[in-house]
Amino acid sequence: MGMNDGGGGGMGQACYVYPGTPATPGRVTPDVSFSRGIYMNGSMLMDDGRSVTIWGFTDLAAGGGGGMGGGGGAFPSPAIRVTEGQIVHTSLTVNMMWMHTIHHHGIEPSMENDGVGHFSHDVTGGTYTYQWKASNAGTYFYHCHTNTPLHAEMGMYGGLIIDPKPLATDPVGTKRAFKNGPIYDVEAIWACDEIDPAWHTLDWAAATCGGDAGLNNLNPKYFIITGVDGANSALTAMAVNMRVGQTALVRYICAGFHPQKIDFGGLTVSVVASDGRPLPAAWSTKSIEASSAERYDCIIKPTTTGSYTVTVQFIHWITGKVMGTARTRINVT
């Protein structure tokens, strides 16, 4: 794709005089940095053979997409993974045809670095470097915060994990959920999301100047886990494979807009953290009801072998009816 390819995002104009992009305040040399571009013409193939247009972020450091936005890219967007205490730079490059931002959801930086489009500032025709400190280990995600109902629905999100600093007393390679938190052997990130194909043909600036683009009414037809169709494909592609005696950490992210209920197929999980904060006491449960953007860190230590089918129900925000279900498995040998 060339730089003038409008991709799936169209070329519409956003309305209002939005605040301009400042220089990053108090910019320092970071401990770790990420360089993101955008793509506006990706796709996801569903189990029924249809494909849906997806937008997302590319990894410019890995040569992804050139940042001009016309092509495709990974879905979800490449994860950001850092260590507690690090100063992080996330730079976002967007050409002048579009506006986007990166909001690191659950990360609480200064307002200039919060990435709230139309409110702090959007990125267009250049690069902004978000500077923040990874203060609390845990599970987060990052997403675009411009015309957010549309841009997040289109797929502009990725995982964001802060690992604790290694303890001097731990053997090298020990993985913990947070400082002095539980040790795990196997890890999964389940970002559960719903897709309404009717939204996936809209312009990036749809209805920001007014008009009815139907953004009040999300009627999903597909139910996915971390970018994989939850009808069938996620049963294998997103499965956790582990042995009796091992410990799994499942990072469950409610990445959709409607409420969800995740059921662990009869297994009892120990929820040790939520929204990037350890719980005062672990919560044992077989299921979790969650609303948009909540995260739950679940420790699983199966004592018997078996294949446990995990279901995620997507619940209509008004009627409470189950609109669809995504499935994966925990296979214990």
Added chain:
Amino acid sequence: MDRRDFLKVGGAGLATTMMGTGILSWTPRAEAATISKTYYINDGTRTMPDGVSVYFKSFGDSPSALSLPASHIICQEGDTLSITVINRLLKTHNFVIGGLKAGDPPLASTGNIASGATGKITYTIPAGKAGSYMFYDNVTSYNRFLGLHGGLAIMPSGSSTTLYAGSPTFKANKQLFWILNDIDPALHNAVRLNTTIPSTFTPRYFTINGLSSRPPGATSHGEPLIDALYDPRSKLSGSVGDRTLLRMLNAGMCSHSVHTHANHMEWLTNNGTVRPSVWKKDSLYLRNNLGKIDAIFPFAPPPDAYPPVTTGHFPMHLHDEMSQTAGGGLYQFGAMTEIEFH
């Protein structure tokens, strides 16, 4: 736990300063008092962010002016509520104070109030009832959505800084109601025209304390009577350390995810029940149809800022992003307010 076990004897009345309109200001009293309030059940129209005029009903402060939501009541355990409700509309209405916990019977009710009639509640609040309440009309399942709702805060006797006796504390006079509603104009029109009530709802407008937001650059941005970002009833405004109690009530038909930027909230109660322990959350699941959450916004320096900051402005918005629209578009003209660290 039974809150009664933690009741303290009132009497440590602290001098407090009255705050601007909208903030729930409160001076505890050693003696119980009678709290008198008159509401007028009335109707009128409001202009939505896309210019559409929508019909509402309210428990108004005056015979003719809409109050969306109704003016709140704040009182303390032991007080007597003396509430007069005058029905100025043609249909029968009522005024019910919902129970503290999900499934509890109503605290008090006027019973049905016929057109032109007056309803009364005289109710002495027993000990152990401190918390956040919604009052509303439940003659029909949808009257609440039309605007007939408001908030009641019952303070523990003698306290200006706790939600219930022994709760985590907030700063005196730092408490807000966030009352959410979702508006399907087809329903409001059907009520106005006395035609068949729709069997399904698709809300097109989303409000916090009766208003939708106007983002920077939009007409009316910053006007406190129009822009939910700057409505003093809604806006979280404080300096570091100004721990603020948020009494979230969902009058509407949609379940929501309440998401604060800048700080995690300390989650105290869910649907009136005290949580077994306080979780720190950036997103909270507020159920539709009378869901309630109490939480404290700590006004701590944003923990991930580098260099550190103590000032700034941030959004509180609902993360079910459909609620951030008006008329099917107009992103950021929905249920959202501002968090200002000054």
